[in-house]
Amino acid sequence: MVAGLVVLGMLMLFVFVRPQQPGSLTSADAAQAMLDFRDNMPSGSTAERIGQVTSGAAAADVLEVLGASATDAASAVSALRQTGLVDRKRMRPGTALTAYFDESAMDGETSRLIAVSIKPNAKNTLLATRQADDSFFVSVLTARLVTSHRRAAGIIETDLQTALVAGGGTPAHAASLAALFPDDTVLATGGEPGDRFDTVFEVAEDERGNFIENGDLVFAAFNGETSSGSWYRYTPVDTGRTEFFDANGVAAQPFLTRYPIGRVAINSGFGQRYHPLTGQLHLHTGIDFRAPAGTPIQVAGDGIVEFMGFSEGYGRHIRVRHKRGYETLYAHMSGFAGVALGQMAKAGDVIGYVGDSGSATGQHLHYEIRRDGRWVNPMTLELPSGRNLASDPAELAAFMKQKGEIDVLRGATEGVALATASTFLPVIQPNSP
């Protein structure tokens, strides 16, 4: 009879938490489902015990301390882990865990574990319930999040990061703002006292308006000694590629090209490759463009020639330092042209010619891009598009509408959470069949 009631309780529960259309279950519904779950548990024989997961005690240990058998504890925790949300490293110390036991089914010192609920983070509540076959089924209840906006603006007293964090922003916001002014070397190191900044960024809140986390910048302006300007984040409908545009709807100009000898055929792409000479698997650190010896190579962007010379691998090669921490390298050249070490090269200047010097199997240009000293794939690298939205009236109108909304936010009180937009996450993500 008791077992029958428990099973009935489980069935009632699944009516509430089985997968539904995203958005059809609010977190209030989820809370109701939890209440219904408790209501449907056989009273008199059900015990609810609360423990805490700490850095010294994992969830399974806590369940055992609360009275679960080692087998039940391991089984419930393993099911919870499969969500990817219960992980000792990521869980806040002190995270509460509630265990439900059927006291009528005692087995020596242990009671029968029938359910476990845990809230590993502000967004999610997990509920593991025992099935007829003694395995545990986990439902993930996700709070419905509301995207709000916050503005942080002011005058730098020490550095940009300190000022932004004081205004509720993050170090990442400071880095994103500085990246929008790549020519400003002073801003790159924090700016100067007296420089003005203005930012609007997204903030995720739950339905009660509780802060969950900071999101990305949607607006950034800077007015300093060496640079000034305003940038609005926008995602064009046609490309779906989010970037920042100025007040007229013009994106930053690309400062590097992916194609220093034009759009010629590619012999070998970036990534893991079997080396043509050694047969060994290695990281191919650039792109090999196929072209006959003597094809002129144009420098990918404005920069300083940092290296010009010969090495066994790259052969005759040039390395150029650009802004934003980027470098480009051109290898296996047959000769150099019109450049000198330490000299400025302008985008499009011919710096040399395709060849097969160094360890090359044939005539080609090996082209590398490095960002902060690390190789990146020139083909997938995110570069500003230089796009002018004015060439598409519908796109420009959509941008101007969004810009207007951001400007309204900027007109509101500094440092206060502002008007809300509706961005909802699916509320249920079941993880087991």
Ligand SMILES: [Zn+2]
């Ligand atoms: Zn190569």
